[in-house]
Structure formats: structure tokens, C-alpha cells
Amino acid sequence: MRDEQADPDMLxxxxxxxxxxxxxxxxxxxxCRYMACNRAFEQYIGLPRARIIGASVHDVAPAELAAIYEKADRDLIADGGTQTYETSVRYADGSHRDVIFYKSVFHSAEGNPDGISGVILDITERKRLENELSKAAREDFLTGAVNLRTFYELANQExxxxKRTGEAFSLLVLDLDHFKRINDTLGHEAGDDALRQFVQIVRANLREQDIFARTGGDEFRLLLPGTAQSGALLLAERIRDEVNRVNLCAPNGSAILSMSAGLCRSLPDDTGIDDIVRRADVALYQAKAAGRNAVKAHPCEA
Incomplete structure (x- = not known):
């Protein structure tokens, strides 16, 4: 009876x-030396099979990573079982891909650990879709500003x-003036364009830690960590000035954009973020009552 393990045709x-x-x-x-691989693994490593078989990870991987990979393999052989983890890898063609490594120890006929078999599953597309879904759940689809739910999540952290450190922050409630009129006279496409241009202006003036959210319609909130009311007022006026330079053009007319804003800062007696939002809303109503295209600060000194 022939030994099928050594049958060249079978192999x-x-x-x-x-x-x-x-x-x-x-x-x-x-x-921990390679004894077999497939063509896809050759493409991943960037070496022909003849160079891979018999080689160790030190022969095919960057020096700074080879020691890490070998230790993981030897630990797996010592412990037995399987090993699964997600990571990002760089293929030989220079592309970076998100993958899952599945490794498993196999045993000899005597029951001793005889090596490791492994497969690399490309999950780049899955991760991309997960990131898109996560982004969609956090952001307003039209403007890219964070949505109301995300605002409360981040604002509550701030x-x-x-409350823990005593470092105050400022809050602005921003509102495009006569937004309904823009939609009614120039059309909803022009209204959408107005919102997008407004958001671009605001974002261009923000720091990484600032929290900017669309909370509904043409109303937005801007939380400025570690910012005094005077600094927030200067920022709001700069944004207002830049918004005033936007001439919104549509097939049936045009309009100059303007915005109103209400401003306040956090106070020691505040019990939650909504206390601060309410004061900013009061200041916004004052700005609108004053004729719009204005920034008003709430008299909220302690």
C-alpha cells in the first residue's frame, strides 16, 4: 500500500x-519555519514560494516585527489551541489592509505539537462599512456636523x-437667519447649500477639541472647552462676519447669509448640560429680538 502522505501527485x-x-x-x-503556503500568501509576503518554504519569520518580515511574530507563534505552540486577532498589515504591493489572523496548532500522530496552520482573512471592506455606519450614526448626513445624540454624549463628558476640575467652557447656540424664507423663495436645494456653506465656515474656525453639532433644522450648538465667554464672543463674531460674506445664488434669485447666536458659559451651580443650553437659548432669542445678524451673551456671571 502506497504512502499517500508522500505521494507527489497528491501533494x-x-x-x-x-x-x-x-x-x-x-x-x-x-x-516555526514555513513548510507550505498558497499563492495568495506569496503575494502578501512578496516572495516566491521557493524563498518562503524553509524560511523563518525573520527571513520574510521586518526585523522590528519578526521577534514579536516569532514569540506569538512559539507561545501558541506551547499553549496549544487557537489564536485569533485583528490587525492592520502592509502587503508587498504597498497597500494597507485590515485583516483577521486565524492560527491553530496541529499535532503529530503521537499527539505532540507539530506546527501551526494559519489563514489571513481580509476584512478591509467590512471595516470600511463599519466605520461608515458608525459615522452615519454620529453625524448629520447633510452637513457632517455631529448630531444631537452625539452632542449630548460629548457635552456630558465635558x-x-x-465639575471635576472647575475648568469652565462656553456654549454657543447658532441659527441661520430667515432660513425658511431661503427655502421658500430659493428652494430647498439652496437651503441645503446654505447649511453646508455655514458648516464649512464654522469648522474652519474650530479647534480639534471643540464640539459642533446640528441639533435640528438650521440650529446648531458649539461647545468650546476651556474657553472664556470673552473668547467665545470673539469667535462668534468672526464666524458671523464670514457668514455675511456668503452670497447664496440660485436660478430664481440670491440671498446674503446671516446668523444669530446666543452665548453663555458654564456655572458652578449648573446641574447638567441642559442648564447651559437653556441660557444660551435665551441669549439667542435676545439676538433675534434685536434684529438678527447679532451675537448676544447671557449675563451669567456667578
């Missing part, structure tokens, strides 16, 4: 079969920090 058929699989597959012996 060739197995190699042809795994070469047809799109995911990189590799097999290492108990000394409020907790304020």
Missing part, C-alpha cells in the same frame, strides 16, 4: 487546491470634566 493536487483560495494560507513546522 500537487492539494497545493493546486489551496492556490485557488483568495485568502493567504500558511503552515509552519514546530520550529460637563463632567468641568
Amino acid at each position: 500537487r493536487r492539494i497545493q493546486n487546491a489551496i492556490d485557488m483560495l483568495p485568502s493567504p494560507i500558511f503552515i509552519k513546522d514546530a520550529d 460637563f463632567s470634566r468641568f
Whole structure:
């Protein structure tokens, strides 16, 4: 009876079969040297199979990573079982991809650890879709500003920090003037364009830590961590001035944009972010009552 393990034709058929699989597959012996791989793994490493078989990870991976990879393999052989983890890798063609490594120890006929078999699953597209879904859940789809739910999530964190450290912050409630009139006379497409241009202006004036949210219609909130009311007032006036330079053009007319804003700062007696929002809303109503295109600060000194 012939030994099928040593049958060259059988080995060739197995190699042809795994070469047809799109995911990189590799097999290492108990000394962590490659003993088999498929064509997809050659493309991942960037070396022909003849250079891979018999090589260690030190021969195919950057020096700073080889020691880490070898330790993980030797730990797996010592512990037995399987190993699964997500990571980002750089393919030989220079592309970066998100992958899952699945590794498993296999045993000899005597039951001793005999090596590791592994597969690399490309999850780049899945991660991209996950990121898009996460972004969609956090942002307003039209303007890209964060949505109301995300505002409260971030603002509550900032409020907790304020109560813990005493470092005050300022809050602006921003509103485009006569937005309904723009929609009614120039059309909803022009209204959408007005919102997008407004958001671009605001964002261009913000720091990374600032929290800017669309809370509904043409109303927005801007939380400025560690910013005194005087500094927030200067920022709001700069934004207002830039908004006034926008001439919104549509097939049936045009309009100059303007905005009104209400401003206040956090106070020691505040019990939550809504206390601060209410004061900013009061200041916004004062700005509108004063004729719009204005910034008003709430008299909220302690």
C-alpha cells in the first residue's frame, strides 16, 4: 500500500487546491519555519514560494516585527489551541489592509505539537462599512456636523470634566437667519447649500477639541472647552462676519447669509448640560429680538 502522505501527485493536487483560495494560507513546522503556503500568501509576503518554504519569520518580515511574530507563534505552540486577532498589515504591493489572523496548532500522530496552520482573512471592506455606519450614526448626513445624540454624549463628558476640575467652557447656540424664507423663495436645494456653506465656515474656525453639532433644522450648538465667554464672543463674531460674506445664488434669485447666536458659559451651580443650553437659548432669542445678524451673551456671571 502506497504512502499517500508522500505521494507527489497528491501533494500537487492539494497545493493546486489551496492556490485557488483568495485568502493567504500558511503552515509552519514546530520550529516555526514555513513548510507550505498558497499563492495568495506569496503575494502578501512578496516572495516566491521557493524563498518562503524553509524560511523563518525573520527571513520574510521586518526585523522590528519578526521577534514579536516569532514569540506569538512559539507561545501558541506551547499553549496549544487557537489564536485569533485583528490587525492592520502592509502587503508587498504597498497597500494597507485590515485583516483577521486565524492560527491553530496541529499535532503529530503521537499527539505532540507539530506546527501551526494559519489563514489571513481580509476584512478591509467590512471595516470600511463599519466605520461608515458608525459615522452615519454620529453625524448629520447633510452637513457632517455631529448630531444631537452625539452632542449630548460629548457635552456630558465635558460637563463632567468641568465639575471635576472647575475648568469652565462656553456654549454657543447658532441659527441661520430667515432660513425658511431661503427655502421658500430659493428652494430647498439652496437651503441645503446654505447649511453646508455655514458648516464649512464654522469648522474652519474650530479647534480639534471643540464640539459642533446640528441639533435640528438650521440650529446648531458649539461647545468650546476651556474657553472664556470673552473668547467665545470673539469667535462668534468672526464666524458671523464670514457668514455675511456668503452670497447664496440660485436660478430664481440670491440671498446674503446671516446668523444669530446666543452665548453663555458654564456655572458652578449648573446641574447638567441642559442648564447651559437653556441660557444660551435665551441669549439667542435676545439676538433675534434685536434684529438678527447679532451675537448676544447671557449675563451669567456667578
